[in-house]
Amino acid sequence: MECTHCKINIDNKILEENLCVCPECGTHLRMEPAQRLAYLVDKDSFLELYKNLKSANPIEMEGYEEKISAAQEKTNMSDAVITGYCTIEKRPALIALMSFAFMGGSMGSVVGEKISRLMLTGAAEALPVIIYATSGGARMQEGLFSLMQMAKTSSAAAEMDKAGIPLFIMLCDPVTGGVTASFAMLGDLICAEPGALIGFAGPRVIEGTIRQKLPEGFQRSEFQLQKGFVDCIVPRKEQRAFFVKMIDAHMQSVPSYPVKREILFDLKNKETHEQRKPEGENGKR
Numbered sequence: 001m002e003c004t005h006c007k008i009n010i011d012n013k014i015l016e017e018n019l020c021v022c023p024e025c026g027t028h029l030r031m032e033p034a035q036r037l038a039y040l041v042d043k044d045s046f047l048e049l050y051k052n053l054k055s056a057n058p059i060e061m062e063g064y065e066e067k068i069s070a071a072q073e074k075t076n077m078s079d080a081v082i083t084g085y086c087t088i089e090k091r092p093a094l095i096a097l098m099s100f101a102f103m104g105g106s107m108g109s110v111v112g113e114k115i116s117r118l119m120l121t122g123a124a125e126a127l128p129v130i131i132y133a134t135s136g137g138a139r140m141q142e143g144l145f146s147l148m149q150m151a152k153t154s155s156a157a158a159e160m161d162k163a164g165i166p167l168f169i170m171l172c173d174p175v176t177g178g179v180t181a182s183f184a185m186l187g188d189l190i191c192a193e194p195g196a197l198i199g200f201a202g203p204r205v206i207e208g209t210i211r212q213k214l215p216e217g218f219q220r221s222e223f224q225l226q227k228g229f230v231d232c233i234v235p236r237k238e239q240r241a242f243f244v245k246m247i248d249a250h251m252q253s254v255p256s257y258p259v260k261r262e263i264l265f266d267l268k269n270k271e272t273h274e275q276r277k278p279e280g281e282n283g284k285r
């Protein structure tokens, strides 16, 4: 694979060992959810939740079903996010990982529903939630249904806040549009990978609108850290240890959490919970 920044050719095996970070220039190249899980969570601890949610075609957009099928085939995912339960160094957590390769990581009803359910489960079960966000924004093929996900995910984030359970966001290259404008900016801690593009409208659109030259590094993680949109930048190799530290620090005040470490998450209950809510099956909520 070629590095998008310094253009050197990197051997796939070396790239994998290096967590998709260019060994030459340190650029954090795009990484798929499965690769991230393999590094981040304890071996065999990931249990996928809400995987039965499938996208409908609510505004009957022509060619949408075909686009979904092609993306599913390409990424081996059912939609642009996977959600589930895991442990990180034996600490239980809920995790969502988005894929930019699936229709630009766009948020339609399924993405919004899965992320909302994960946050509500976090609030109800007193489990911290980690979201790896990468997205071009709302999915235009679902029109208003996609835009509604912004309100839905935001209100789920508010429930976590009420319950006093932390929401950790990791912004990955790129994250823009309706995802930036909703849950991705509502974390208790907003982290970013180095060099990620983070914004609402992209730099080209802004430059065209204000007719001014934008400063160097505009909308990159380091720029957004300086401007206060991002709390910290965490290189990929340090992310696992980082979340361990953050979970320990933030879950200290949740009395039921240390107990949960000993007991496995009640997965059977979770499955019944899912079956009881068939109205979400078509992503039409």
Ligand SMILES: [Zn+2]
Pocket (backbone or CB within 6 Å): 003, 004, 005, 006, 007, 008, 022, 023, 024, 025, 026, 027
């Ligand atoms: Zn490079």
